[in-house]
Every structure is written in C-alpha cells, then in structure tokens.
Amino acid sequence: MDLQLKDKLIIVTGGAKGIGEGIVQVLAKEGAIPVIFGRNEQDNLKVVSAIEAAGGTAHHVVAELTDPASCANAVKAIVDKFGKIDGLVNNAGVNDGVGLENGDYEKFMASLHKNLVHYYLIAHHALPWLKKSKGSIVNISSKTAETGQGGTSAYAASNGGRNALTREWAVELLPYGIRVNAIIVAECWTPLYERWIETLPNPEEKLQSIVSKIPLEQRMTTSEEIANMAAFLLSPVSSHTTGQLVYVDGGYVHLDRAIS
Template sequence: MNLELKDKVIIVSGGAKGIGEGIVKVLAAEGALPFIVGRNETDNKATIAAVEAAGGKAWQTVAELIDPKASAQAVKTVLDQFGRIDGLVNNAGVNDGVGLENGGYDAFMASLHKNLVHYYLLAHHALPALKASKGAIVNIGSKTAETGQGGTSAYAAANGGRSALTREWAVELLKYGIRVNAIIVAECWTPLYERWIQTLPDPKAKLESIVKNIPLENRMTTAEEIANMTAFLLSHRSSHTTGQLIHVDGGYVHLDRALAGADTVGSSEGQK
C-alpha cells in the first residue's frame, strides 16, 4: 500500500533511539522527510546516517525538551528549513521511576516536563503549520496509564495525560481537518528496555516471565511494528480515524492472561 507520505515533513521527538528511531526509519523508507528533535546530536546524526545509507533522507535539531523554550525553537528550526509541517509524532520520554515513596514535588514535576509538557508545547507551536497542511498528530503513549505498574507515578500520570490530550485535541482540531491519534505501547524491545533488564539479578528469567504473558506469539513488540502503525496513522490512508488509542502490544493489555498460560508479571515498560 502506498501511504502517500512522499516529501511530507514530519517532526519526530526522541527520534534517534528506540521507538523514535524505528519511526524515523520507516517514514524515510516511505519517502517522507522526518525531522528528529533529540537531545544528543551524536545519536541524531547516527540515525540520519543509517537512514541515508538505506537511501532515505532525514534531518535533526538538538533540543532538551525538558526546557519549555526548546519546543518553540525546534518547531522554528523545522519551519526555517522547510516552511511547512505535515505531521507531528510526540514520542520523547522515559520511564524514570518517580513513585510515591521515592519521589516528591520536584521529581514529580520534572518527570511531567520530561514526559508530558513538551507533547503539548510541540503541538501548540506546530499547530499553525499543521492547520495549513491539514496534517496529523500521533502521540506515543504507554499501558502504564491503564494498567498501573508500581513505583512510577509520574510516568503513569504523564501517559494518562497523553491519552487525554489525544482525545481532547481530536475534538478541538476537528474543524481544521487535523486528525489526532495515539499508539499505546506495552512491552516493546528497545535499548533502554534491554538496559533495564540487564540491571536485574536474572535478566534471562525475567525476560522469559514477561514474554510468556504476551498473548500473540509470546514475544516483545518491535520498534518497527510501532513505526508501521505510526506511518499509517500519519497518512491519508487512515483518513477517517481520529481520537483513537490504538494498542500495538500483541494483546498484552486487553486479552485474558490465561491465553498466554501465565499469571501477570510486572515489567519496566515505557523505556523508549
């Protein structure tokens, strides 16, 4: 299926690693012009090099999105380069483990800035350009907002906010023809997820206990699978889909655990 994304300018926050990197690579393969907004220039450029080696194109700007001013500057950089924005993928963030027992006001607020506030700010600053292009927004969210996880109050709250903003923006932007959807991630294999697994006493056993609870094929979701759905939602092939929270998770959140033949096991989902 031709997604008709050729030459579409699409911002991808956190586009240099994990899920964001997968999204950038799929968009570039579809002929789009992904623009990475990421905190590390070396990582940004490494992803661009991989995209170019595969025959695609991508651009980058360095931004520490915990700084509220960074979102406005990032959008300005994209507009200075291309003069248009056709899509926005809000993806940057990390499950930072700020809970009730090991948090506090400063840590909680910092986590919200790290995981939620820039979702709003990037969309706010990109909105005039998205109105002009009748573009689309895709927010990457987490099952922690629906299932809970324990020890990660701030990240769960941020993801509840991501889901709520998705539905709110879908309503607010109907009159502009801008579609807004979210992809809810459960157990997706990324470098940060692997790093978390390796901190545990028995990483192999822990990973086995997690994947046996994923009903479809008893395996982790891949970044490419998240990316494929993202590309579809950005494209006009999903022209009558808005306000949806789409779970790309092998049935992890909604299917009966008995189908997987094991009891529920917690994990450190959300490590992008």
C-alpha cells in the same frame, strides 16, 4: 499500499533511539522527510547518516525538550528551513521510576516535563503549520496509564495525560481536519528496555516471565511494528481515524492472561 507520505515533513521527538528511531526509519522508507528532535547531536546524526546512506532523506534539530524555549526554537528552526510541517510524532520520554513513596515534588514535576509537557509544547508550536497542511498527530503512550506498574507515578500520570490530550486535541482540531491518535505500547524491545531488564536481579528469568504473558506469539513487540502503525496513522490512508488509542501490544493489555 501507497501511504501517500512522499515528501511529507514529519517531526519525531526522541527519534534517534528505540521506538522513535524505528518510526524515523519507516517514514524515510515511505519517502517522507522525518525530522528528529533530540538532545544528543551525535545520536541524531547517526540516524540521519544511516537514512541518507540508504537513499532516504532526514534532518534533525538538537533540542532539550524539557526546556520550553528549546521546544519553541526547534519548531521555528524547521519552519524557517522548510516552511511547512505535515505531521508530528510525540514520542520522547522515559519510565524514570518516580513513585509515590520514593518520589518528591521536584522529581515528579521534572518527570512530567520529560514525559508530558513537551507533548503539549511541540504540538502547540507546530499547530499553525499543521492547520495549513491538515496534518496528523500521533502520540506514543504506554500501558502504564491503564494497568499501573508500581513505583512510577509520574510516568503513569504522564501517559494518562498523553491519552487524555489525544482525545482532547482530536475534538479541538476537528474544524481544521487535523487527526490525532495515540499508539499504546506495552512490552516493546528497545535499548532502554534492555537496560531496565539488566538492572533486575535475574534479568533473563524476568524477561521470559514477561514474554510468556504476551498472548500473540509470546514475544516482544518490535519498534518496527510500532513504527508501521505510526506511519499508517500519519498517512491520508487512515483518513477517517481520529481520537483513537491504538494498542500495538500482541494483546497484552486486553486479552485474558489465562490463554497464554
């Protein structure tokens, strides 16, 4: 199936690692031009170089997404260079463990900036160009907004906000033909997830416990599986899909645990 993404310019925040990198790689294979927004130039360039070596095209902008001015400048840099934006994937963030008991105002607000505020800011600054292209927005979100996790109030609140913004923007942007959807991630194997597992007392035992509860094939979701859904939702092929929270999780959130 041709996803009709050739030469489409698509911003991917946090596109240098994990799920974001997976999305960038799939978009490049589809002939799109992914643009990584990320704070670490070396990480950004590593992904761009790999895509170019494989015959694709990608670009990057060094951006500290917790800084509102940096968000605005990153979008401006892309518009100045290319004169268009065809899609946006809001992805950057981290489950930083700012809980109710162990957190405070400063940590909570800092986490919201890491995980939620830049979703709004990048979309806000990209909107004039997305209106011109009738582009699409995909927000990457997490199961924590629905299931809770414990000890991560700020991240859970951020994901609740991501889900709410997805529905809100889908309504607000109807007049412009801009579609907005979210992908809800549960247990996806990334370098960040691996580092988290390694902090636990018995990492291998804990990992097997988690995997055993994933109904479909008792395995972790891959970044590529998230990326494939993101490419579809960005594509004109999904032309009548908007305001949806799409769970790419092997049935983890909604299927009965008794079956696994």
